[in-house]
Amino acid sequence: MTARSQKHEMLFFALRNTKLRVGVSILLFFILLTIIGPQLTPYEPNDFVTSGAFPPSSEFWLGTTTFGEDVFTQVVYGLRATFIVGIVGGGLGMLIGLLIGFTAGYWGGIVDETLNMLTNIILVIPTLAVLLIIAAYLKVRGILTESLFIGFTCWPWVARAVRAQTFSLRVRDFVDMARISGMKSYKIIFSEIAPNMMSYLLLVFILQFGGAILTAATLDFIGLGPTNTISLGLMMNMAVLWSALILGSWWWFIPPGLAITAIVGALYITNVGLDEVFNPKLREM
Amino acid sequence: MSLQVENLTVYYQTLRGEVHSLEHANFNLGDGEIMGLAGESGCGKTTLGNSLIYLAPPMKFIEGQVALDGEELPVWDIERMNEFRFKKISIIPQYAMNAMNPTRKIGKMISELLQSRKINYKELLSVIKERLDKVKLPHDVLNMYPIELSGGMKQRIVMVLSTLLNPSLLIADEITSALDVSTQKSVAEMIVKFRDCGCMKSVIFITHDVSILYQIADSIMIMYAGQLSEKASKETIIHSPLHPYTKLLISSLPKVGVKHSEKKLTGIPGTPPLLLNPPVGCRFRDRCPLAFEKCLETPPFVEIEQGHFLACWKEGAPYA
Amino acid sequence: MGRYFRRKLLIYLLTFFVAVTLDWCIPRFMPGNPIDILISRAGLRGSAVQTMYDYYTRVFGLDQPIWKQYLNFWASLFKGDLGISIYLFPTPVSKVIAGAVPYDLFLLIPSTLLSWIIGNNFGAFAARSKQLDNTLLPFSYILSATPYMWLGIILAWAFCIVFRIFPLAGGYSFAMKPNLSFAFIGSLLSHWVLPFLSLFIVQLGGWAIGMRNMIIYELESDYSHYLKTLGSPNRLIRKYAFNNAILPQITGLALKLGEVVAGALATEVVFAYPGIGYLILQAIHNEDYFLLQGCFLFIIIGVLAANFIIDIVYLLVDPRMRAGMQGETA
Numbered sequence: 001m002t003a004r005s006q007k008h009e010m011l012f013f014a015l016r017n018t019k020l021r022v023g024v025s026i027l028l029f030f031i032l033l034t035i036i037g038p039q040l041t042p043y044e045p046n047d048f049v050t051s052g053a054f055p056p057s058s059e060f061w062l063g064t065t066t067f068g069e070d071v072f073t074q075v076v077y078g079l080r081a082t083f084i085v086g087i088v089g090g091g092l093g094m095l096i097g098l099l100i101g102f103t104a105g106y107w108g109g110i111v112d113e114t115l116n117m118l119t120n121i122i123l124v125i126p127t128l129a130v131l132l133i134i135a136a137y138l139k140v141r142g143i144l145t146e147s148l149f150i151g152f153t154c155w156p157w158v159a160r161a162v163r164a165q166t167f168s169l170r171v172r173d174f175v176d177m178a179r180i181s182g183m184k185s186y187k188i189i190f191s192e193i194a195p196n197m198m199s200y201l202l203l204v205f206i207l208q209f210g211g212a213i214l215t216a217a218t219l220d221f222i223g224l225g226p227t228n229t230i231s232l233g234l235m236m237n238m239a240v241l242w243s244a245l246i247l248g249s250w251w252w253f254i255p256p257g258l259a260i261t262a263i264v265g266a267l268y269i270t271n272v273g274l275d276e277v278f279n280p281k282l283r284e285m
Numbered sequence: 286m287s288l289q290v291e292n293l294t295v296y297y298q299t300l301r302g303e304v305h306s307l308e309h310a311n312f313n314l315g316d317g318e319i320m321g322l323a324g325e326s327g328c329g330k331t332t333l334g335n336s337l338i339y340l341a342p343p344m345k346f347i348e349g350q351v352a353l354d355g356e357e358l359p360v361w362d363i364e365r366m367n368e369f370r371f372k373k374i375s376i377i378p379q380y381a382m383n384a385m386n387p388t389r390k391i392g393k394m395i396s397e398l399l400q401s402r403k404i405n406y407k408e409l410l411s412v413i414k415e416r417l418d419k420v421k422l423p424h425d426v427l428n429m430y431p432i433e434l435s436g437g438m439k440q441r442i443v444m445v446l447s448t449l450l451n452p453s454l455l456i457a458d459e460i461t462s463a464l465d466v467s468t469q470k471s472v473a474e475m476i477v478k479f480r481d482c483g484c485m486k487s488v489i490f491i492t493h494d495v496s497i498l499y500q501i502a503d504s505i506m507i508m509y510a511g512q513l514s515e516k517a518s519k520e521t522i523i524h525s526p527l528h529p530y531t532k533l534l535i536s537s538l539p540k541v542g543v544k545h546s547e548k549k550l551t552g553i554p555g556t557p558p559l560l561l562n563p564p565v566g567c568r569f570r571d572r573c574p575l576a577f578e579k580c581l582e583t584p585p586f587v588e589i590e591q592g593h594f595l596a597c598w599k600e601g602a603p604y605a
Numbered sequence: 606m607g608r609y610f611r612r613k614l615l616i617y618l619l620t621f622f623v624a625v626t627l628d629w630c631i632p633r634f635m636p637g638n639p640i641d642i643l644i645s646r647a648g649l650r651g652s653a654v655q656t657m658y659d660y661y662t663r664v665f666g667l668d669q670p671i672w673k674q675y676l677n678f679w680a681s682l683f684k685g686d687l688g689i690s691i692y693l694f695p696t697p698v699s700k701v702i703a704g705a706v707p708y709d710l711f712l713l714i715p716s717t718l719l720s721w722i723i724g725n726n727f728g729a730f731a732a733r734s735k736q737l738d739n740t741l742l743p744f745s746y747i748l749s750a751t752p753y754m755w756l757g758i759i760l761a762w763a764f765c766i767v768f769r770i771f772p773l774a775g776g777y778s779f780a781m782k783p784n785l786s787f788a789f790i791g792s793l794l795s796h797w798v799l800p801f802l803s804l805f806i807v808q809l810g811g812w813a814i815g816m817r818n819m820i821i822y823e824l825e826s827d828y829s830h831y832l833k834t835l836g837s838p839n840r841l842i843r844k845y846a847f848n849n850a851i852l853p854q855i856t857g858l859a860l861k862l863g864e865v866v867a868g869a870l871a872t873e874v875v876f877a878y879p880g881i882g883y884l885i886l887q888a889i890h891n892e893d894y895f896l897l898q899g900c901f902l903f904i905i906i907g908v909l910a911a912n913f914i915i916d917i918v919y920l921l922v923d924p925r926m927r928a929g930m931q932g933e934t935a
Contacts, residue, residue: 019743121620123860124912128867129904133631136889136897210750217752218871222886236754240875245762245773253762257755265750269743339834370836384831386845388852388924398832401841432925447835 013277020273026266030259034083037076045069045077045230053249063251066242074230075255081231082213082263085147089212092151094205097158102189104159105166116163119156127153128218135224143226146219150212157211161204165197199278203271210267217260232256286355287487288314288337288454293349293360295336303345304560306332306511310349311586312594314454319480319488321498321519323534324508325557330491331379333508334456336360337489338376354453371402375452375485379459381443385431391442392427398446409449416445416484420475437468444475448484455485461497473501495534499523504592507531510557510568513586517593527589527600530569567598575599613916617909624905628898629678660689687902688895692887698899701884706903708776709880711797713869716804717858724812725854729847731813732820742817748810753868757803757875764799771799774877800876804868808861815857819850852923859915862908 014020043049050068054060062071104115131149135141169175170193178188194201219225220233223241239245239253290312297304306329314320322330332344337360340346346361353373359365378384386394395413396406414424420441431439440460448455457476461469480488490502498505498519505523506516507530515528526532555572558564566581567573573580579598586596589604669677681687687698731741765773772778778792823829823846832842873882881900888896920926 117616117619120616121623124616124620124863124908125624126863126866126904126908128863128870129901130627132870132885132889133628133897133901136894137631214750214752215867218754218867221752221754221871222874223889233752236752236758240754240758245758245766248762248766250762253755253758257752257758261747261751261755265747268746268750272742272746339830341833367836367838370834372836376834378827378831378834380827380831383827386828386832386849388849389845390924397841398835398837401837402835430925443831 010277014274017273017277019269020277023266023268023270023273026262027270030079030263030266031083033076034079037079041070041073041076043070043073045074047073053244053247053252055249056251062255063249065238065252066244066247066249071235071251071255074235075232075259077230078232078235078256079259081143081226081229082216082260084143085150085216085231086209086213086263088144088147089150089154089216090205090208090210092148093154093208093212094158094201096151097155097204097208098162098201100155100159101162102166102193105163106170106185106189106193108167108170112163115159119159119163122153123156123160128215131215131219132222132224135219139227141225141227143229143231146216146226147212150215150219154208154211154215158204158208161200162197165200166193169193169196199274203274203278206267206271206274210264213260213264232260286313287316287318287353289350289352290337291350291352293333293336293351294347295332295340295349296345296347297332298343298345299561302561305563306560307336308511308563309583309586310513312506312513312516314487314489316486317480318503319477319490319501320516321495321502321505322489322491322508323493323495323498323505324514326493327557327560328508329511329560330493330508331458332511334376334458334489334491337454338370338374338456339363339366371447371452372450373452374454374456375447375450376456376458377440377443377447377460379462381440381460382436382463383439384443385439387431390428390430391434395427395446395449404450413445413449416449417442419478419482420445437464437472440472441475444472444479448479451484453486455479455488456491457488458491459493460490461492461494469497470500473497477501506594507534511560511563512568512583513594513596514569515593515595515597516586521593527593527595528597529573529575529600567596613913617913621905621909625679625682625902626675628901629675632894632898633674657691682902687899690893690896692891692893692896698895701896702881702899702903705880705884708873708878709869709882709907712800712804712873712878712880713865716801717808717865720805720808721812721854721858724809725816725851727809728813728816728818729820729843729850732817732824733843738817741813745810745813745817748807749814751807751810752871753803753807754871754875756807757800757872760799760803761875772796776879796876796878800872800878803872803875804865807868808865811861812854812857815854816850819853820846823847823850852919855915855919855922859912862911866904866908 046069048068049070050060050064052064052068053066054064056063060070060072062075064070065074100115100119104112104119130153134149135146138145166189175188175192178192183192216225216231217233217236220231221237221240223237225231225234225237233256235256236253239249239256244250244252290310293307293310295307297306310333322333324330336344336346337351337358340360341363349360351358351360353369358369358374385391389397399406399409413427417424417426422438422441422445426434426438426442434442444460455476460476461472464472476488476490479485490498492498495505502519504516504518507514507522507528509530515522515526515531517526522531523535526535558568558571564570565583567576567584570576570580577599582598584596584598584601586594587601589595589601595601595604685699687702690696690698690701693701727741728745731738731745761773764771772792772795776793776796777783777789778796781789781792783789820843824842826846826849829842829846832845869880870882870885872878873880874886877883881903885897885900887893888900
C-alpha cells in the first residue's frame with residue numbers, strides 16, 4: 001500500500017471514529033470558549049461586580065462568588081491558564097522525555113543504564129510532593145513557572161515509552177542502512193527513527209497534556225498555584241476556603257471542576273480514538 | 286474416507302469488502318493419509334486449515350459441507366464445533382511455540398484443559414508420559430513453565446497435547462517454517478511416527494515448502510489463489526504433475542531436501558491476483574503459459590485418474 | 606534473581622538519596638536568606654524571634670561550610686530529628702507526623718486496594734461484551750479524568766450539605782476526645798467514609814481501563830487462540846487471560862502510587878481530614894517549613910516502602926519469577 005493511500009485510509013477512519021469525533025468536538029468547544037470567552041464578558045476575573053454570592057441568572061450566567069466576582073468570567077480566564085499549563089507543561093515534559101528516551105534507546109549500554117536509573121528514580125518520587133516544596137518557597141508564582149516545574153517532573157513516562165520504541169526501531173534495516181551510509185546519529189534519530197513513531201508520540205503528548213492539567217489543578221487547589229492570575233484549580237480552592245460548600249453556592253465549585261473533567265476526559269477519549277485510527281488491529285468492524 | 290470436504294467456500298471480511306480466500310474446495314482424505322497442502326503464502330491454505338477447526342470472524346462461512354468419519358462437521362457453528370475439537374479434530378498451530386499459557390506449569394495447564402473438557406487427567410497421565418517419550422522430552426517438563434523450555438520443546442509439547450485424544454484429523458500448520466533444516470526433518474519424522482502408531486488417523490500438513498513434503502507426505506494438494514489446483518500422490522505430483530502451476534512450482538525446486546524460501550517461487554513471472562475482487566475463471570490464467578479462452582470459466586476440480594484430481598481445462602482435456 | 610533484587614535496592618537507595626538531597630537543597634538555593642524569610646513570615650514577635658533565629662541558625666548551620674551542612678542534615682535525619690514544628694511549637698516534627706500517619710494509612714490502604722481489586726474485576730467484566738464495553742469504557746475514562754478534589758467537593762456537598770448524612774470536616778467529631786468507645790469509632794468511621802469514597806471512585810476508572818485493555822490483549826494472544834481450537838470453554842480462557850493480565854496491573858499499582866498520594870493530599874484538604882495532606886496545608890499556611898520538609902520525607906519513605914512491598918508481592922505471584930529463582934539456586 002502506498003503512503004498516500006494509507007493517509008487517505010487513516011483520514012477515512014478518523015472521520016468515522018465516534019470516540020475521536022466526540023473528544024475533538026468537546027476540545028474544540030473549550031478552545032473556542034477560551035479564545036472568544038473574554039469577549040463575551042465585560043468583566044475581569046477579579047472584578048467585584050455585585051454584592052455577594054448569587055445563583056446563575058441571565059446577568060451572571062454562572063452566578064457570582066461570595067465576594068461578588070463573576071464565575072463565568074473566572075472560568076473563561078481560568079481555561080486559558082489550564083491550556084497554557086497543558087501545552088507548556090505537557091510539551092516541556094514531552095521534550096525532555098524525548099531527549100532522554102531517544103538518547104537512552106539509541107545509544108544503549110552505559111548511557112542507557114544511567115538514564116534508565118534516573119528515569120526510575122524520578123518515577124518513584126511522588127512529583128506532587130516535590131512541586132509542593134518548591135512552590136511553597138516561591139513567593140510569587142506565575143502560570144509559566146508552574147508549567148515549567150510540572151514539565152520538569154512529568155517526563156519519566158515519556159522517556160520510558162520513547163526508549164522502548166527507539167529500542168525496537170534502532171535494529172531495523174532502514175536505520176542500519178542510514179548508519180552504514182555514515183549519517184550522523186542525531187540525524188538518524190530525527191529523520192529515520194522519530195518519523196516512524198509520530199503517531200505514537202502524538203498519543204503520548206495527549207496524555208501528557210491531560211496529566212499536566214490535572215497536576216496543576218491539584219497544586220492550585222492546595223493553594224500553591226499561580227499567585228498573579230486566576231485558574232480553575234484556584235477557583236475550587238477559593239470556593240472551599242470561603243465556605244461555598246456550607247453556603248450551598250454550588251455554582252462556584254461545579255463549573256471549574258466540570259471544565260477540567262470535560263477537557264481531560266475529552267483528551268483521553270480522543271487518545272483512544274486516535275489509537276484505533278492508527279492501529280488497524282483495534283478498529284471496529 | 287476419513288475426511289470429505291465438499292464445495293467449501295470461506296471468505297474473509299474486511300472493511301474493503303470480502304476476500305475470496307477459499308472457493309469451492311472439494312477433496313477427500315483417506316484413513317491414515319498424510320496430505321501435504323502447499324502453495325504460496327496467501328493462497329488460502331491456512332484458511333482451509335482453520336475453517337475445518339475454528340471458523341471465527343473475520344472468517345465467514347459461505348457454503349459447503351465437511352464430514353469426518355462419515356459424520357457431518359458443523360464448521361459454521363463455533364459452539365457446536367467444540368464437541369469435535371480436540372477429540373476428533375485437532376491442530377498444531379503456526380504459533381505453537383507461544384501456544385502455552387506462560388503463567389501455568391505445563392502439566393497443570395494440560396490438566397485444567399482436560400478437566401474443562403470433562404476428561405480425567407490422572408487416567409491420561411500414562412499416555413502423556415508415553416507420548417513425551419516419543420518426542421524425546423523428559424517427564425519433568427510437566428512441572429515446568431513454558432519460559433523454561435526452548436521453542437522446539439514447546440512445539441513438541443503442543444504436538445503431544447494436540448494429539449492426546451487420538452483425533453481422526455490433525456492439521457499441522459506451517460510447523461516446520463520457523464525451524465532450521467535439521468530440526469525440520471526430525472519434526473516431520475515425528476509426525477509420521479505419531480501417525481504410524483495411531484496417535485491420529487490422518488494429517489493435513491500445511492506448508493509453503495514443498496521439499497519437506499517429499500519426506501513425509503502420502504499425497505500432495507496444491508492451492509493457488511483460493512482455489513485447489515491439483516491433488517495426487519506424492520510421486521505423481523513430483524514426477525508427473527499436470528497443472529501448469531504445479532509444474533512451475535516443482536521445477537522451481539532444484540533438488541529434494543533443500544529449503545526454499547517463498548521468494549524463490551516468484552521465479553514464476555507475475556504475481557497472484559488480489560482476492561478482494563478476484564478475476565472470473567481460472568485464477569492462474571494471467572500467469573499461465575497455456576491459457577486460452579476457456580480459462581475464463583472456472584475449471585472444475587475433477588478426478589482424472591484414480592486419486593489424481595486436477596482443475597485445468599487444457600491439461601485435463603485429454604482425460605475428459 | 607539476586608541481580609533483580611540488587612538492582613531494585615540500588616534504585617530505592619538512590620531515590621531516597623536524591624529525595625533527601627532535594628529536600629535539603631530547596632530551602633537553601635531558593636532566592637533570599639531562608640532564615641529571614643522564615644522569621645518574617647512566621648510573624649513571631651519579641652523574644653520568640655530571637656529564639657527562633659538562634660534555633661534556625663543552629664539547625665541550618667549556615668555559618669558552616671556547605672558540605673558540612675549537608676552531612677549534618679543526614680546525621681540528624683538518622684537520629685530521627687526532623688526539627689521542631691512552628692505551627693505546633695514546640696512539638697517535634699516527627700511526633701506531629703506520627704499523629705497524622707494512622708489516618709493516612711487508614712484512608713490510603715483500603716481505598717487503593719479495594720479500587721484495585723474491584724476496578725480489575727470491573728474491567729475484566731467489561732471486556733466480555735462489546736455493548737458493555739461501549740458504555741463502561743467512556744464512563745471509566747470520565748472517572749479517571751476527574752480531579753480528586755472536585756469529586757471530593759461534590760461528594761461533600763451532596764452528602765454533608767444537601768442530604769446531611771455524613772459530617773463535613775475532621776477525622777472525628779470535635780465534641781469528642783479520642784477513646785476506645787463505640788461512639789468514637791463510629792465517629793471516626795463516619796468522617797472516613799467520604800474521603801475514602803472520593804479516593805476509591807477516581808482510582809476505580811483507571812484500573813478498569815487498564816484491565817480491560819490487558820484482557821483484550823490476552824484474549825487475542827496465541828495461547829487463548831490455541832485453547833479455543835482445542836474446544837476449551839470460555840470460562841477457562843477468561844480465567845487464564847485474567848491471571849496473565851493481573852500481573853502488569855500489580856506493577857501498575859507501584860507506578861500509580863505517586864498519583865494516589867497526590868490525590869490523597871487533595872482529598873484530605875477538602876475534608877480537613879487530619880492526615881499528612883492536611884498537615885502539609887497547615888504547614889504551608891503557617892510557613893512551617895520544618896514540618897513541610899518532614900512531611901515530604903515521610904511521603905518518600907512511605908512510597909518507597911510500598912514499592913518494595915509490591916515488588917515482593919510480584920515475585921510471589923508471578924510464577925515465572927519463582928521459576929527463575931529456583932532455577933538460579935538449583
